[in-house]
Amino acid sequence: MASLNTLIAVCLIYVAFLFGVAFAAERAGIRGRAGWLLRSPLVYTLSLSIYCTAWTFYGAVGYAARSGLEYVTIYLGPSLVMIGWWWVLRRLVRIGRSHKVTSIADLISSRYGKSNTLAIVVTLMAVIGVTPYIALQLQSVTLSLSIFASAEGAATRIDSASSALWVAAGLALFTVLFGTRNLNANERHHGVVIAVAVEAVVKLVALLAVGIFVVWGVAGGLPQTLARIDASPIGTWQMQGSRWAALTVLSAAAFLCLPRMFQVMVVENDDERHLQIASWAFPLYLMLMSLFVVPIAVVGLDLLPPGSNPDLFVLSLPLSQGRDGLATLSFLGGFSSATSMVIVATLALSTMVSNHVVMPIWLTLRTGGATQSGDVRDVVIFARRVSILVIIALGYVYYRASGGSGALAAIGLISFAGVAQFLPVTLGGIFWRGATRMGALVGLGTGFGLWVYTMLLPGFGAGAILPAGVIDAGPWGISWLRPQALFGVEGLDPTVHAVLWSLALNSLSFVVVSLVTFPRPLERLQGAQFVNIFDHSGQARGWNASVAESEDLMIMAQRILGAAEAQSLFQSEARRQGLSGHLPEPTPKFVQGLERELAGSVGAATAHAMIGQIVGGTSVSVQDLMAVADESAQMLEYSSQLEAKSRELSQTAAQLREANEKLTELSLQKDAFLSQISHELRTPMTSIRAFSEILRDTEGLHPEEKTKYASIIHVETIRLTRLLDDLLDLSVLENGQVTLNRQSGALSDVLDHAITTAQASTDGRIAIRRSRGNEAVMLQTDLDRLSQVFINLITNAQKYCAADAPALTIDVARDGGAVVVDFIDNGSGIPAQARQVMFEKFSRLGLQDNKGAGLGLAICREIMHRLGGDVVYRTGTGGTAFRVILPQAQSLAAQ
Amino acid sequence: MGKHVLLVEDELNIVEAMRFLLSRDGWRVEAHSDGASAVEVIRGTRPDLVVLDVMLPGKSGFDILGELREDATTADLPVLMLTARGQARDRDMAEKAGVSRFMTKPFSNTEVLNAVRDLMRG
Structure with a gap:
């Protein structure tokens, strides 16, 4: 009989051996040797066998002894996944590799827009879901130890609680030493994987050895074994369809979603092609593992005393037959199963906890300051170690809390159902672009809540956490809320019931919420990358592929730099490399140079991301994306600034064009004005010069002629003087330099003065008719200027009215608020085409005997504008009619 | 006879001096003071010399000169043009229109007489 001490010594030696293997593997990995072994599909396949834990090793037999062939479902699910769903796995592996995914929490959070909330939720769910599983391993190791102890006799009976604690402590130490020795960027652990592979071999060999011993050593051969099976209750066991389906689905889901499975399958994967081999090799391994389960169970039930724990037949059968060596090997198999599971599971969980819970908190608490990389490294490793201890401690607490009573298989199923809740969001995430973060959160929350309520809490046993009344009658007596008969669905197996409700409502709420919510840009981007992973990333490329890569780079460079520049860049590089074609080899140096070139156009982060997509299939990190977004925003900003600038410029150009047109027009007007002035000055001067020369040069002029010519000179001189006066007056008025002398006076007085003046200065006579009754209007304005306007209008009438008996009617009236003074003569009026220009300077209306310079009306209009009124031509009166408009402010009502 | 001059000028004092x-x-x-009817008057009176102002009511001196030169009966008629707008551009226009002599106002009496005598000799 093997003593307990011997057993512990064997365990320690075995652990030391594993250490050695792992250490050697890591050393070899660092030195780059033995790559063929470290990265072989065999090791990959064997590492997948951490699926087979102590639950499978011991529990499958117990399961078979209790429920017949149902244990097969636990192997069936993963086998179906490996064979039938290898394309899902390939997708997961590709995403994992190209996005440098470190865990299932990272995968889900990364897919849903790098949501840290989601990462924390998944991490917590994983910890809660996997804790029972770890407890299960503790329980199995403790149980197996106790079998040896009880076989040794009552004297060495050990306390199961303290032995479990020792086992837990040992596992924690083992994991800390193995898993956190160094920190790789890609979270790969070659040493651990090799150790796991070795353990996989040990457990398979142990189980096969026990099986062969049982069939040929105990039962006496294959036919006898088959006969025993036929005779046993297992042989007559009836399959329950719903339970089979549910358990198969459950184990398949768990195989995909268990954090430790994700770790070995995706994170530790070195080569996608290993999946192809594993897709048949791993089901084969599972088949071998399950081969002798039924014989062991049947023989155990036959030979061992009733009440023996069927979960431990694998150990107790050899022991009962006195085969200590075989029992020890079997123990090592179970020990291997437990340790490998705990190590990888805690490793995966601690990665999640430290990356998604501890580090974000630590980074938030550390305010400001550049963080040194070594600093972070220490914190990460410390966080990992603490996480490992905490997770294993949780497992121990669960083990103690559940009393170690539940059958191994039941605990395992609880765990499976917990992690299976990740399945909808994972599959949705990699196949459905419409899946959103909110949908994932709601789906996960719903599924997990239901799992806790219908499976985890009742799993502690009635009364442990949930009162028995709640389980039997529902909370507050609401029967349709009974945890094991939700919504009145009764008669289902509790496991089937829980899996059905939690997964169905999880999926439903995930899909519905995804449909009604809107993904953020980052979610959309990540979703597209995940769903179209095979469009975006390339498999590791060989030599030939590099030409295609150059071509891709060329196409991208052309888009950004323009065809000509990109071609010359690539051609000069190709020449430099001595290649005949126009595509160079994408050497690191060239790619770097190209990235710099592109960065000049699109920004560094964008260039890096673009190059990375083509060359390395590297993933785009959040920081990269943020930087890309920043750059895009800056460019948008810059281009909108440019647009605004160009709008401004074109506006300025239009204004300048307008101003230029105005200036040109003004210049033309000035030329015309000067030409007019020249003409107006030269004309009287011509007469003056001619007659003064006549007077000077002509002998014997008649005195009358002398007088006549002298008076012509005199009149022309006055004309010149008046012209100059008018010009100056107009110039002053137009420049606004005139000072108005406002005073009050009666309109009738102003008219009296104007008429008197006009009649005195000209010899032309015109009869003037006034209506004095209306003239009693008081004015407050520059009366002299107003008088000047009146004089001008009266003088014009005197000069130009061609009627036989010229008459001018001056009428005062009110038009609205304004006082208007009309000057209407009985002449023929002014032709329509002349009316438009008569207020312009030098417009003399083509009148033959016009001696004026054509400035009079222009001056009148300028004066009236200055006074705030106007002077206009009135049509429809028959004669020439001008209306002077005095605004209300200037006219005061007469008493 | 033989020395018949038509003054086309709207400034009566200048007409008086000439x-x-x-x-x-x-x-x-x-003398004739209207531009619009000037060409008809010239054709009707058939003067030996025309003294033509530029700024005339109805029609400008340049237009009148143009019409005279287009008509075979008046194409060679000597025309002395007098203008108060003393710009080089006006002189060019007058010469293009076929003026015999171009003078700016104000002028010296001697100059005008000499110009008229020249035209009669030529």
Whole structure:
């Protein structure tokens, strides 16, 4: 009989051996040797066998002894996944590799827009879901130890609680030493994987050895074994369809979603092609593992005393037959199963906890300051170690809390159902672009809540956490809320019931919420990358592929730099490399140079991301994306600034064009004005010069002629003087330099003065008719200027009215608020085409005997504008009619 | 006979001065002050010389000159143009239109008489 001490010594030696293997593997990995072994599909396949834990090793037999062939479902699910769903796995592996995914929490959070909330939720769910599983391993190791102890006799009976604690402590130490020795960027652990592979071999060999011993050593051969099976209750066991389906689905889901499975399958994967081999090799391994389960169970039930724990037949059968060596090997198999599971599971969980819970908190608490990389490294490793201890401690607490009573298989199923809740969001995430973060959160929350309520809490046993009344009658007596008969669905197996409700409502709420919510840009981007992973990333490329890569780079460079520049860049590089074609080899140096070139156009982060997509299939990190977004925003900003600038410029150009047109027009007007002035000055001067020369040069002029010519000179001189006066007056008025002398006076007085003046200065006579009754209007304005306007209008009438008996009617009236003074003569009026220009300077209306310079009306209009009124031509009166408009402010009502 | 001049000028004082000067030099002087009817009057009176102002009511001196030169009966008629707009551009226009002599106002009486005598000799 093997003593307990011997057993512990064997365990320690075995652990030391594993250490050695792992250490050697890591050393070899660092030195780059033995790559063929470290990265072989065999090791990959064997590492997948951490699926087979102590639950499978011991529990499958117990399961078979209790429920017949149902244990097969636990192997069936993963086998179906490996064979039938290898394309899902390939997708997961590709995403994992190209996005440098470190865990299932990272995968889900990364897919849903790098949501840290989601990462924390998944991490917590994983910890809660996997804790029972770890407890299960503790329980199995403790149980197996106790079998040896009880076989040794009552004297060495050990306390199961303290032995479990020792086992837990040992596992924690083992994991800390193995898993956190160094920190790789890609979270790969070659040493651990090799150790796991070795353990996989040990457990398979142990189980096969026990099986062969049982069939040929105990039962006496294959036919006898088959006969025993036929005779046993297992042989007559009836399959329950719903339970089979549910358990198969459950184990398949768990195989995909268990954090430790994700770790070995995706994170530790070195080569996608290993999946192809594993897709048949791993089901084969599972088949071998399950081969002798039924014989062991049947023989155990036959030979061992009733009440023996069927979960431990694998150990107790050899022991009962006195085969200590075989029992020890079997123990090592179970020990291997437990340790490998705990190590990888805690490793995966601690990665999640430290990356998604501890580090974000630590980074938030550390305010400001550049963080040194070594600093972070220490914190990460410390966080990992603490996480490992905490997770294993949780497992121990669960083990103690559940009393170690539940059958191994039941605990395992609880765990499976917990992690299976990740399945909808994972599959949705990699196949459905419409899946959103909110949908994932709601789906996960719903599924997990239901799992806790219908499976985890009742799993502690009635009364442990949930009162028995709640389980039997529902909370507050609401029967349709009974945890094991939700919504009145009764008669289902509790496991089937829980899996059905939690997964169905999880999926439903995930899909519905995804449909009604809107993904953020980052979610959309990540979703597209995940769903179209095979469009975006390339498999590791060989030599030939590099030409295609150059071509891709060329196409991208052309888009950004323009065809000509990109071609010359690539051609000069190709020449430099001595290649005949126009595509160079994408050497690191060239790619770097190209990235710099592109960065000049699109920004560094964008260039890096673009190059990375083509060359390395590297993933785009959040920081990269943020930087890309920043750059895009800056460019948008810059281009909108440019647009605004160009709008401004074109506006300025239009204004300048307008101003230029105005200036040109003004210049033309000035030329015309000067030409007019020249003409107006030269004309009287011509007469003056001619007659003064006549007077000077002509002998014997008649005195009358002398007088006549002298008076012509005199009149022309006055004309010149008046012209100059008018010009100056107009110039002053137009420049606004005139000072108005406002005073009050009666309109009738102003008219009296104007008429008197006009009649005195000209010899032309015109009869003037006034209506004095209306003239009693008081004015407050520059009366002299107003008088000047009146004089001008009266003088014009005197000069130009061609009627036989010229008459001018001056009428005062009110038009609205304004006082208007009309000057209407009985002449023929002014032709329509002349009316438009008569207020312009030098417009003399083509009148033959016009001696004026054509400035009079222009001056009148300028004066009236200055006074705030106007002077206009009135049509429809028959004669020439001008209306002077005095605004209300200037006219005061007469008493 | 033979020395018949038509003054086309709207400034009556200038007409008065020219009439005095030219009649003393042996010219029979007629005057017309409207531009619009000037060409007809010239065709009707058939003068030996036309003294033409530029700024005329109805039609400009340049237009009148143009019409005279287009008509075969008046194409060679000597025309002395007088203008108060003394710009180089006006001189160019006048020469292009076929003026015989171009003078700017104000002028010296001697100059005008010399110009008229030149035109009659040529």
